[in-house]
Structures are given as C-alpha cells and as structure tokens.
Amino acid sequence: MDTKVSGIGVEAVEYAQESGTVRTQFDQEKTPASMAVIATLADLLGTDPVELDPLYSTVDPDELDALVRVRNGTNGDSHVAFMHEGHAITVHSYGVITITPEHELTAEKHERGAGR
Template sequence: MESLSRESETYRARYDQDTTSTSIAVVAAMANILGVDPLELDQLYHTINTDALDKLGQVQGTPDGAVDISFPFEGYAITVSSDGVVALSPPDHDRTCVRDTGVTNE
C-alpha cells in the first residue's frame, strides 16, 4: 500500500516485514518518491545504523502500540514504524505523520 496525503504532504508505504528489511523499504520508498534508481541515493548507512533499523522490523511493538524511529535522509524526514509503515515528509515540513490515527512525531 502506498499513499500520499495531500494535506500533510506525507508519503506512506507499507512493506512486508517478513520479506523486506526495513532499510530496503526506506530506500525503495525514497527512490520511488524521487523517481530515481535506488543506487543514485546516498548510502543509508551514512545516516543511520541500518542493522539497528532492520531490527525494528522484528519488533512487535509495545503494549501502547508501535515503535517509531525518525531520522533525516535525502532531505526528507523519515519515520519508520514497527508496524511496517515508512512515512516520508518533504523538506521544510514540520511534522511526520505516521498513521491516519492521528499519531505524529515532532
């Protein structure tokens, strides 16, 4: 599932955590939104520990819900959720909205 919220300008992509690592999902989503080959992007490991990021895909969340990690990449604010959603907010965007349930990270 991929979607773009016109109101928040946030692109969301759901990935299959059983077959795709979290770091690959981030790179694929970024390449898709920029319309470039993934090899044209900066190396993700220069921004975040990709081994730790990939372990997020193995986390089942907490009693209070999903676990989220936010970081900058290619000028976008990226938020990855342990429930298998990657959200990308464009430059100069103040918030990254992760889910349509109103959960936001600032």
C-alpha cells in the same frame, strides 16, 4: 504484496499531494525496513535507489532493521525517526514508513508559530 516501489514489493502506498508525504505499508517478514525506506524514498524522488546517498550515512541499516523487526501486539509500537536526503523519515515497528520533505516540516512549524 499488491504493488512495487523501486522494485520492492509493498502492501500499500499512499501519497498526500498537499504535503508531499508518502506512507508505505510493507511486510516486515519479507522486506527489511532499510530496503523499504530506500525503495520508498527513491520512488518519491523519481530516481533509482542506487543514486541516493547510502542509508548508512544517516542511520545504521542493520540497527534500523533490528529496532523495527516484527513485533506482536503486546509489545506496542516502537519507531525510529531520522532525516535522510532532505526528508523526515519515521519507521514504525508495525511495518509503516512515513516520509515527509523537510521543507514541508519547516513550513508547518512556521505556520504554527505565526498564529501566536
């Protein structure tokens, strides 16, 4: 693992300044998806993970971990999308988490609708 977010080792972290989106690649064999989500979100918000609302208030962490567990290439991608702490979070079975602030999603929808 090359870097850490909130004390959790991850393989890569990418930040998109214009949208506020963060994309994290994590090793599913070493880190449960639920831990990677909280660590990435805490890093994005600049806070300690224990200061966040518990993940179980939005999604069952055990179910999340089970749904996106390591898969071989023949199974394709499965993913889970949910809102937590005002952010849209998508966790893919190939070990990628994407987190986007809710206000960015609202602005994007508004811009698309304005062009009609």
